[in-house]
Amino acid sequence: MSPEEKALMKSKIQADLEALRSDIAGLEESTQPIAPDVSLGRLTRMDAIQNKSVNEAALSESLVKLEKLKSALTKLDETNFGVCESCGEAIAPARLEYMPETTTCVNCA
Numbered sequence: 001m002s003p004e005e006k007a008l009m010k011s012k013i014q015a016d017l018e019a020l021r022s023d024i025a026g027l028e029e030s031t032q033p034i035a036p037d038v039s040l041g042r043l044t045r046m047d048a049i050q051n052k053s054v055n056e057a058a059l060s061e062s063l064v065k066l067e068k069l070k071s072a073l074t075k076l077d078e079t080n081f082g083v084c085e086s087c088g089e090a091i092a093p094a095r096l097e098y099m100p101e102t103t104t105c106v107n108c109a
C-alpha cells in the first residue's frame with residue numbers, strides 16, 4: 001500500500017470514526033433508563049422498552065466497531081497494514097475501504 005493510499009485510508013477511517021462517535025452519542029441518549037411515569041405520547045412504555053433494547057444492541061455493536069476503527073488507525077502506520085494476517089497476501093483495497101478494521105483477505109475471512 002503506497003503512502004498516498006495510506007493517507008486516503010487514514011482520512012476515511014477518521015471520517016468513519018467521527019460519524020460513529022455521533023451515532024454513539026445519539027444511541028447513548030436513547031438508552032437512558034426509562035422513568036416509570038414518563039409521558040411517552042403515542043408510544044407505550046412497552047414500546048419504549050423494546051426500542052431501548054434495540055438501541056442497546058446497536059450501541060454495543062457501534063462500540064465494537066469504534067474499537068476496531070481505532071485499532072485500524074493505529075495499525076495503519078505499521079508496515080503490515082493491508083496484509084492478510086492469515087496468508088500474508090495483500091488485502092484488496094476495495095475490501096479495506098469497506099472495512100478498514102479487517103485483518104484478513106477475502107479468501108481467509
Ligand SMILES: [Zn+2]
Binds near residue numbers: 086105106
Ligand atoms: Zn489471506
